[in-house]
Amino acid sequence: MRNMGIIFKRELAGYFATPLAYVFIVIFLVMSGIFTFDMGGFYVRGQADLMPFFSFHPWLYLFMIPAIAMGLWADERKSGTIELLMTLPVTLSDAVLGKFLAAWVLSGVALLLTFPIWITVNYLGDPDNGVIVAAYLGSWLMAGGFLAIGSCMSAMTRNSVIAFILTVAICFVFVASGSEIILNALRWAPQTLVDAVAALSFLTHFDSISKGVLDLRDILFFVIFIGSWLFASAIVIEIKKAN
């Protein structure tokens, strides 16, 4: 646990030692502003809630999160520091969790910095702040899901661009599997299959959380999802270490 904290600290400091963290946060804020006010019709709707803000998050994360996840392990492999890290007295789970948490906290910081939107909506109307808090939590959990996929893909290769593309592709599958288009295309299939596909989608679970319904099952979905992909990361790292 102690070593996980040390790795977490190093990784987080690493994001802020380079322009990466700042670029990520600025682009994230600009994009979420555009999505909310331009495309989401924040003012036009005339409703005091943050639905237009949150409903674009899966699509925003689809490209933003792989960008911070892609270097997690690929860079370590490329520079050879993985050999240094893995011969220090740290366990593989310390390293996997420490790195994941650092990236997750970075995405959390970016998310928290969208607070002016929350202030705005409180100034303009009288929103249900409980729903907004739940939606923030759901959004952060979803970011964790994207990141865990990214961690595993980054462990697959020493090329971070390949890791980025793989992550986007797999994240897309997990987002789109809950969209109308995919579910309609599966109309021929048995209902259980359609339900199973929908149940694996981020959209399905995020939608209910962002409406303020903090269902334990949705939270569990993300927690288990993150855990599974991180476990897969550890296995991939172990296998790929030799090459």
Next chain:
Amino acid sequence: MIEISHLTKKFDSFTAVDDLSFKVEEGEVLGFLGPNGAGKSTTMKIITGFLGATSGFVTVHGHDISRDPLAVKSLIGYLPEGAPSYPDMTVLEFLDFIAEVRGFSGEQKRQRIAKVIREVELAEVCHKTIETLSKGFKRRVGLAQAIIHDPKVLILDEPTDGLDPNQKHQVRQLIRNLARDRIVIISTHILEEVSAVCTRAIIIAAGRIVADGTPKELEARSHLFGAVSIQLTQDFDLATALEGVEEVADIEPSDEERRRFIIIPAPGKQIFGKVLDRVQSEHWPVAEFHLVEGLLEHFFRSVTSQTAASQPRTSRGARAPHQSANQQQG
């Protein structure tokens, strides 16, 4: 003590390390030699716990690396090949990170870092990011992280690669100072380094040990041990002039210089004095006369290169005088 027993590592069908067994005791500085791809780095990676072995075991001070990796890893200080470190961090941040992972905190951590910065002479760059450093400084940062916890076992993969002669000298001095009461294993291509710092050398080729002994012992096993190098000023028939000296086994022309010959003694015989007597009494046209140097290199080549090993030793004796005659004509 490090004990390596029947260690084998296979990558798919390729066997990188093949049934390797040896022990290293405290106070030994072991030079790990071998051509590229012989399995040096792979063996080091297994000892340090980075790679798992296909079969066999490694114990460090009684701890098995596969059963108790954290105990072994905390005993070892390791400089991986190429001295990797995090390029975005400053030297101080990097050493701070390593010291924390090694379990130091507060005042103790500060002292460790200060000590290691002094030992490896990093003071002038300690606030610079590692990516901006020269190769020599990067290597020293790698050394610093390896010795920060005063490890019982120090494993250095090509510690002087890419350093200038002064820096090489410095690093060797450092290794010699560190060697007391601990185990040091270094891999290197530079054979003079082995004679300079190692108390023992193991040569491996194709994953197997082909020689193991002190550098002096290995030198003595070279067929050029006690051989004399002679540089003539004009054409001269050495073979005839040396007739009757039965300690001389062979005369080889040097492939580096014209009119330079290597006079090889019969196993276990000394020829330097006898030949020198003849040179002086018979007034040979000699410009240079000395014992052959770089014996370790000769020995290394003879045990690691396939062609040299497969060439029958006796055929040289028959061919050498003939060759030297040709060279004199040309």
